[in-house]
Amino acid sequence: MKDLKNIRDQFPVLNQKINGYDLVYFDNGATSQKPLSVIESISNYYKASNANIHRGVHTLSRTATELFEKARKTVADHFKVKNDQQIIFTAGTTDSINLVVNGLSKNYLQKGDEIILSSYEHHSNILAWQLWAEENGGKLKVIPLLEDQSLDYSKLEELINQKTKLIAIAHVSNTLGVITDLEKIKVLAKKNNIAVLVDGAQSAPHMPVDLEKLDVDFFVCSAHKMYGPTGIGVLYLSEKWLKDLQVSKPGGGTIKTVTFEKTEYAENALRFEPGTPHIAGAIGFAAAIDFMNAVGMQTIFEHEHELVQYAQQKMSEIPEVIVYGKSNNKAGVISFNVKNNHPFDVGTLMDKYGIAVRTGHHCTQPLMQCLNIQGTVRISFAIYNTKSEVDFFIEKLKKVITMLN
Amino acid sequence: MKIEETEKEIIEEFEIFGDDWEAKYEHLIDLGRSLPLIKEEFKTEERIIKGCQSRVWLNSELRDSKVFFTADADAIITKGMVALMVRVLSEQKPEDIVKAKLEFVDTVGLKEHLSPTRANGLVSMINKMKADALAFIK
Structure with a gap:
């Protein structure tokens, strides 16, 4: 069974503040955090x-x-x-x-x-x-x-x-x-x-x-x-x-x-x-x-899939946000941009709120050329991420959009 | 105005924000918007500063023994940082530019932009400004 509180407790690195905010680690595609057992x-x-x-x-x-x-x-x-x-x-x-x-x-x-x-x-x-x-x-x-x-x-x-x-x-x-x-x-x-x-x-x-x-x-x-x-x-x-x-x-x-x-x-x-x-x-x-x-690989998949669906739904309600990879068959990752804004600006301000995202071309420059963009902001989930983290992310994303425009 | 004097002016300008980083960044974004743009013909591949996540263009010219910088960036926060650097270093003597310590960046609480990940290339830009100034001395 999935017990998120228990799972999060196994990751000491998650329990810290960044710039005065609880760390929200959404850069798992780059590297995941490590549990105590590891x-x-x-x-x-x-x-x-x-x-x-x-x-x-x-x-x-x-x-x-x-x-x-x-x-x-x-x-x-x-x-x-x-x-x-x-x-x-x-x-x-x-x-x-x-x-x-x-x-x-x-x-x-x-x-x-x-x-x-x-x-x-x-x-x-x-x-x-x-x-x-x-x-x-x-x-x-x-x-x-x-x-x-x-x-x-x-x-x-x-x-x-x-x-x-x-x-x-x-x-x-x-x-x-x-x-x-x-x-x-x-x-x-x-x-x-x-x-x-x-x-x-x-x-x-x-x-x-x-x-x-x-x-x-x-x-x-x-x-x-x-x-x-x-x-x-x-x-x-x-x-x-x-x-x-x-x-x-x-x-x-x-x-x-x-x-x-x-x-x-x-x-x-x-x-x-x-x-x-x-x-x-x-x-x-x-x-x-x-x-x-x-935890179970199927549980991990379903949990992350649920977070992706939840976050994509919330993001689709923000008119300035463009999500890439519209296919529903996805695992753990969302790439997006804010219209008329550079991903670097979005990422920099998100970090100020303690939210770790990745920005840039993600080592896929040919893909960026296909999409005709410079880069994206990417959030990627792991088993320890929660819906309330997604809520906080959405709230701050809206704030960042206001700041930048 | 001397380099240190401009630095002092910027420090005072940022002091009113205190610990309010949101206000500080909003100001930085405004500075970015107000940056006098580099001429479109100078936005060439050779003038892009390499190693930046956002694209930064820099042009340096020597007139009356002073270096005139113009620059642009495609990310607005980077542009704000670029605007600060241009304000401090442009229209200065090459010798002074090379020597400038630019400690104001730390004082106003924007040191993270000097981190070695070079995500925004500010370090590369400062190095380029100094290298260009040095080239004018020789």
Whole structure:
């Protein structure tokens, strides 16, 4: 059951005043706050179990290794992945995407190949592909937007040709909150034998994700948007790619045997985790997943959806406000502008009322170009946000509009 | 008027608002509206100060050994801050501009605009004003 008071009490950071007002944290799309269980798991690890993992014979090293590998299992179970070796710990979503691009460029992507992206991709899911394309005569193609700022899936088929090797797509748009219809993507991808990478940075924190059912080639996300620590994230590989993805970031811990002539890499997840990993991060991530599952992913989704509906309703009553992403199929995010005002001004004044929002292009400049705007103000919710916070936000938004006009 | 004198004038102007940040920001917004605009032909890509969330354009000219700044911004609060800087630094000698400490920003309670996140680019603008002044000395 959802007990918001109890949930909020687990987030000490929320209990503070900003400029004399109770903090309203609506910047969860950038990073979520962390519950005590996560903070304590990290602290406890350093207090009681810190050692370098794998290969150590001593007790502490074994304990740390067990905690790290248990964290991998926790992540795998959470995403309904049977073989936990398909879960690679990375530095985060961006790092995961880079691992895929660089790995694929070694034997899968050929000169002149094509990649399909969506209009609302985050720069993280554009730049690495673009760099590859520039160096290899490749081409990026883009699924256009409809009027309601959902994707025009009817145009996807005509983007596909024999050179199309991969579709890299956000599960949820970080700027608009619009949920991608992955079924439509997958049908065409399977039919044409195209790999699919799903950027789950904004879906994994907000809705249940079953990777067995989703059945894509790659899925990536970051712990810090999921109530976990920064600096750690996930790269999920399908069974096929766990075998076939090439190592692009070699280093200690990734190998079976090394000679100066030739290296044989490990066959499991360790192949992709060079150097000493973010052990405390993995342990904190597992605690964050335990927190989310104690609340329930469906409960989190419904709660945030309710807040989005409630806030959008209230915002639609303010004539100066333009909301982007009109589709009803949204998760946890609202992007808007105040007519004739710069998002920076709105954000600056909201901060004076203790309300944390994000302003700007949200690392989606191509989307801003599609919408022909400089930027937006974005509010994004988490399980600890309340309707009364939305009410306060609406009240102050009206005040800010008066001040600016 | 010398730089310090203008700074003092601004400090006095803001003093009447006391702790009322809303009144202070309303004044800043009014200042933004009153900023003498940069000539439209100067609003070029080269004159945009990089690293700002809002776009800021700055033009510097040397006349009679003094630097004349004109500027514009597309966000009104940024424009208010820009207006303050232009008021303090324009029509001053390049040597004085380079040396200016601009402590009034802190005194009037607008220090957050100098934060290193550079969201509004005020720091970049001050640096650009000083760099332009320095270039006129050489």
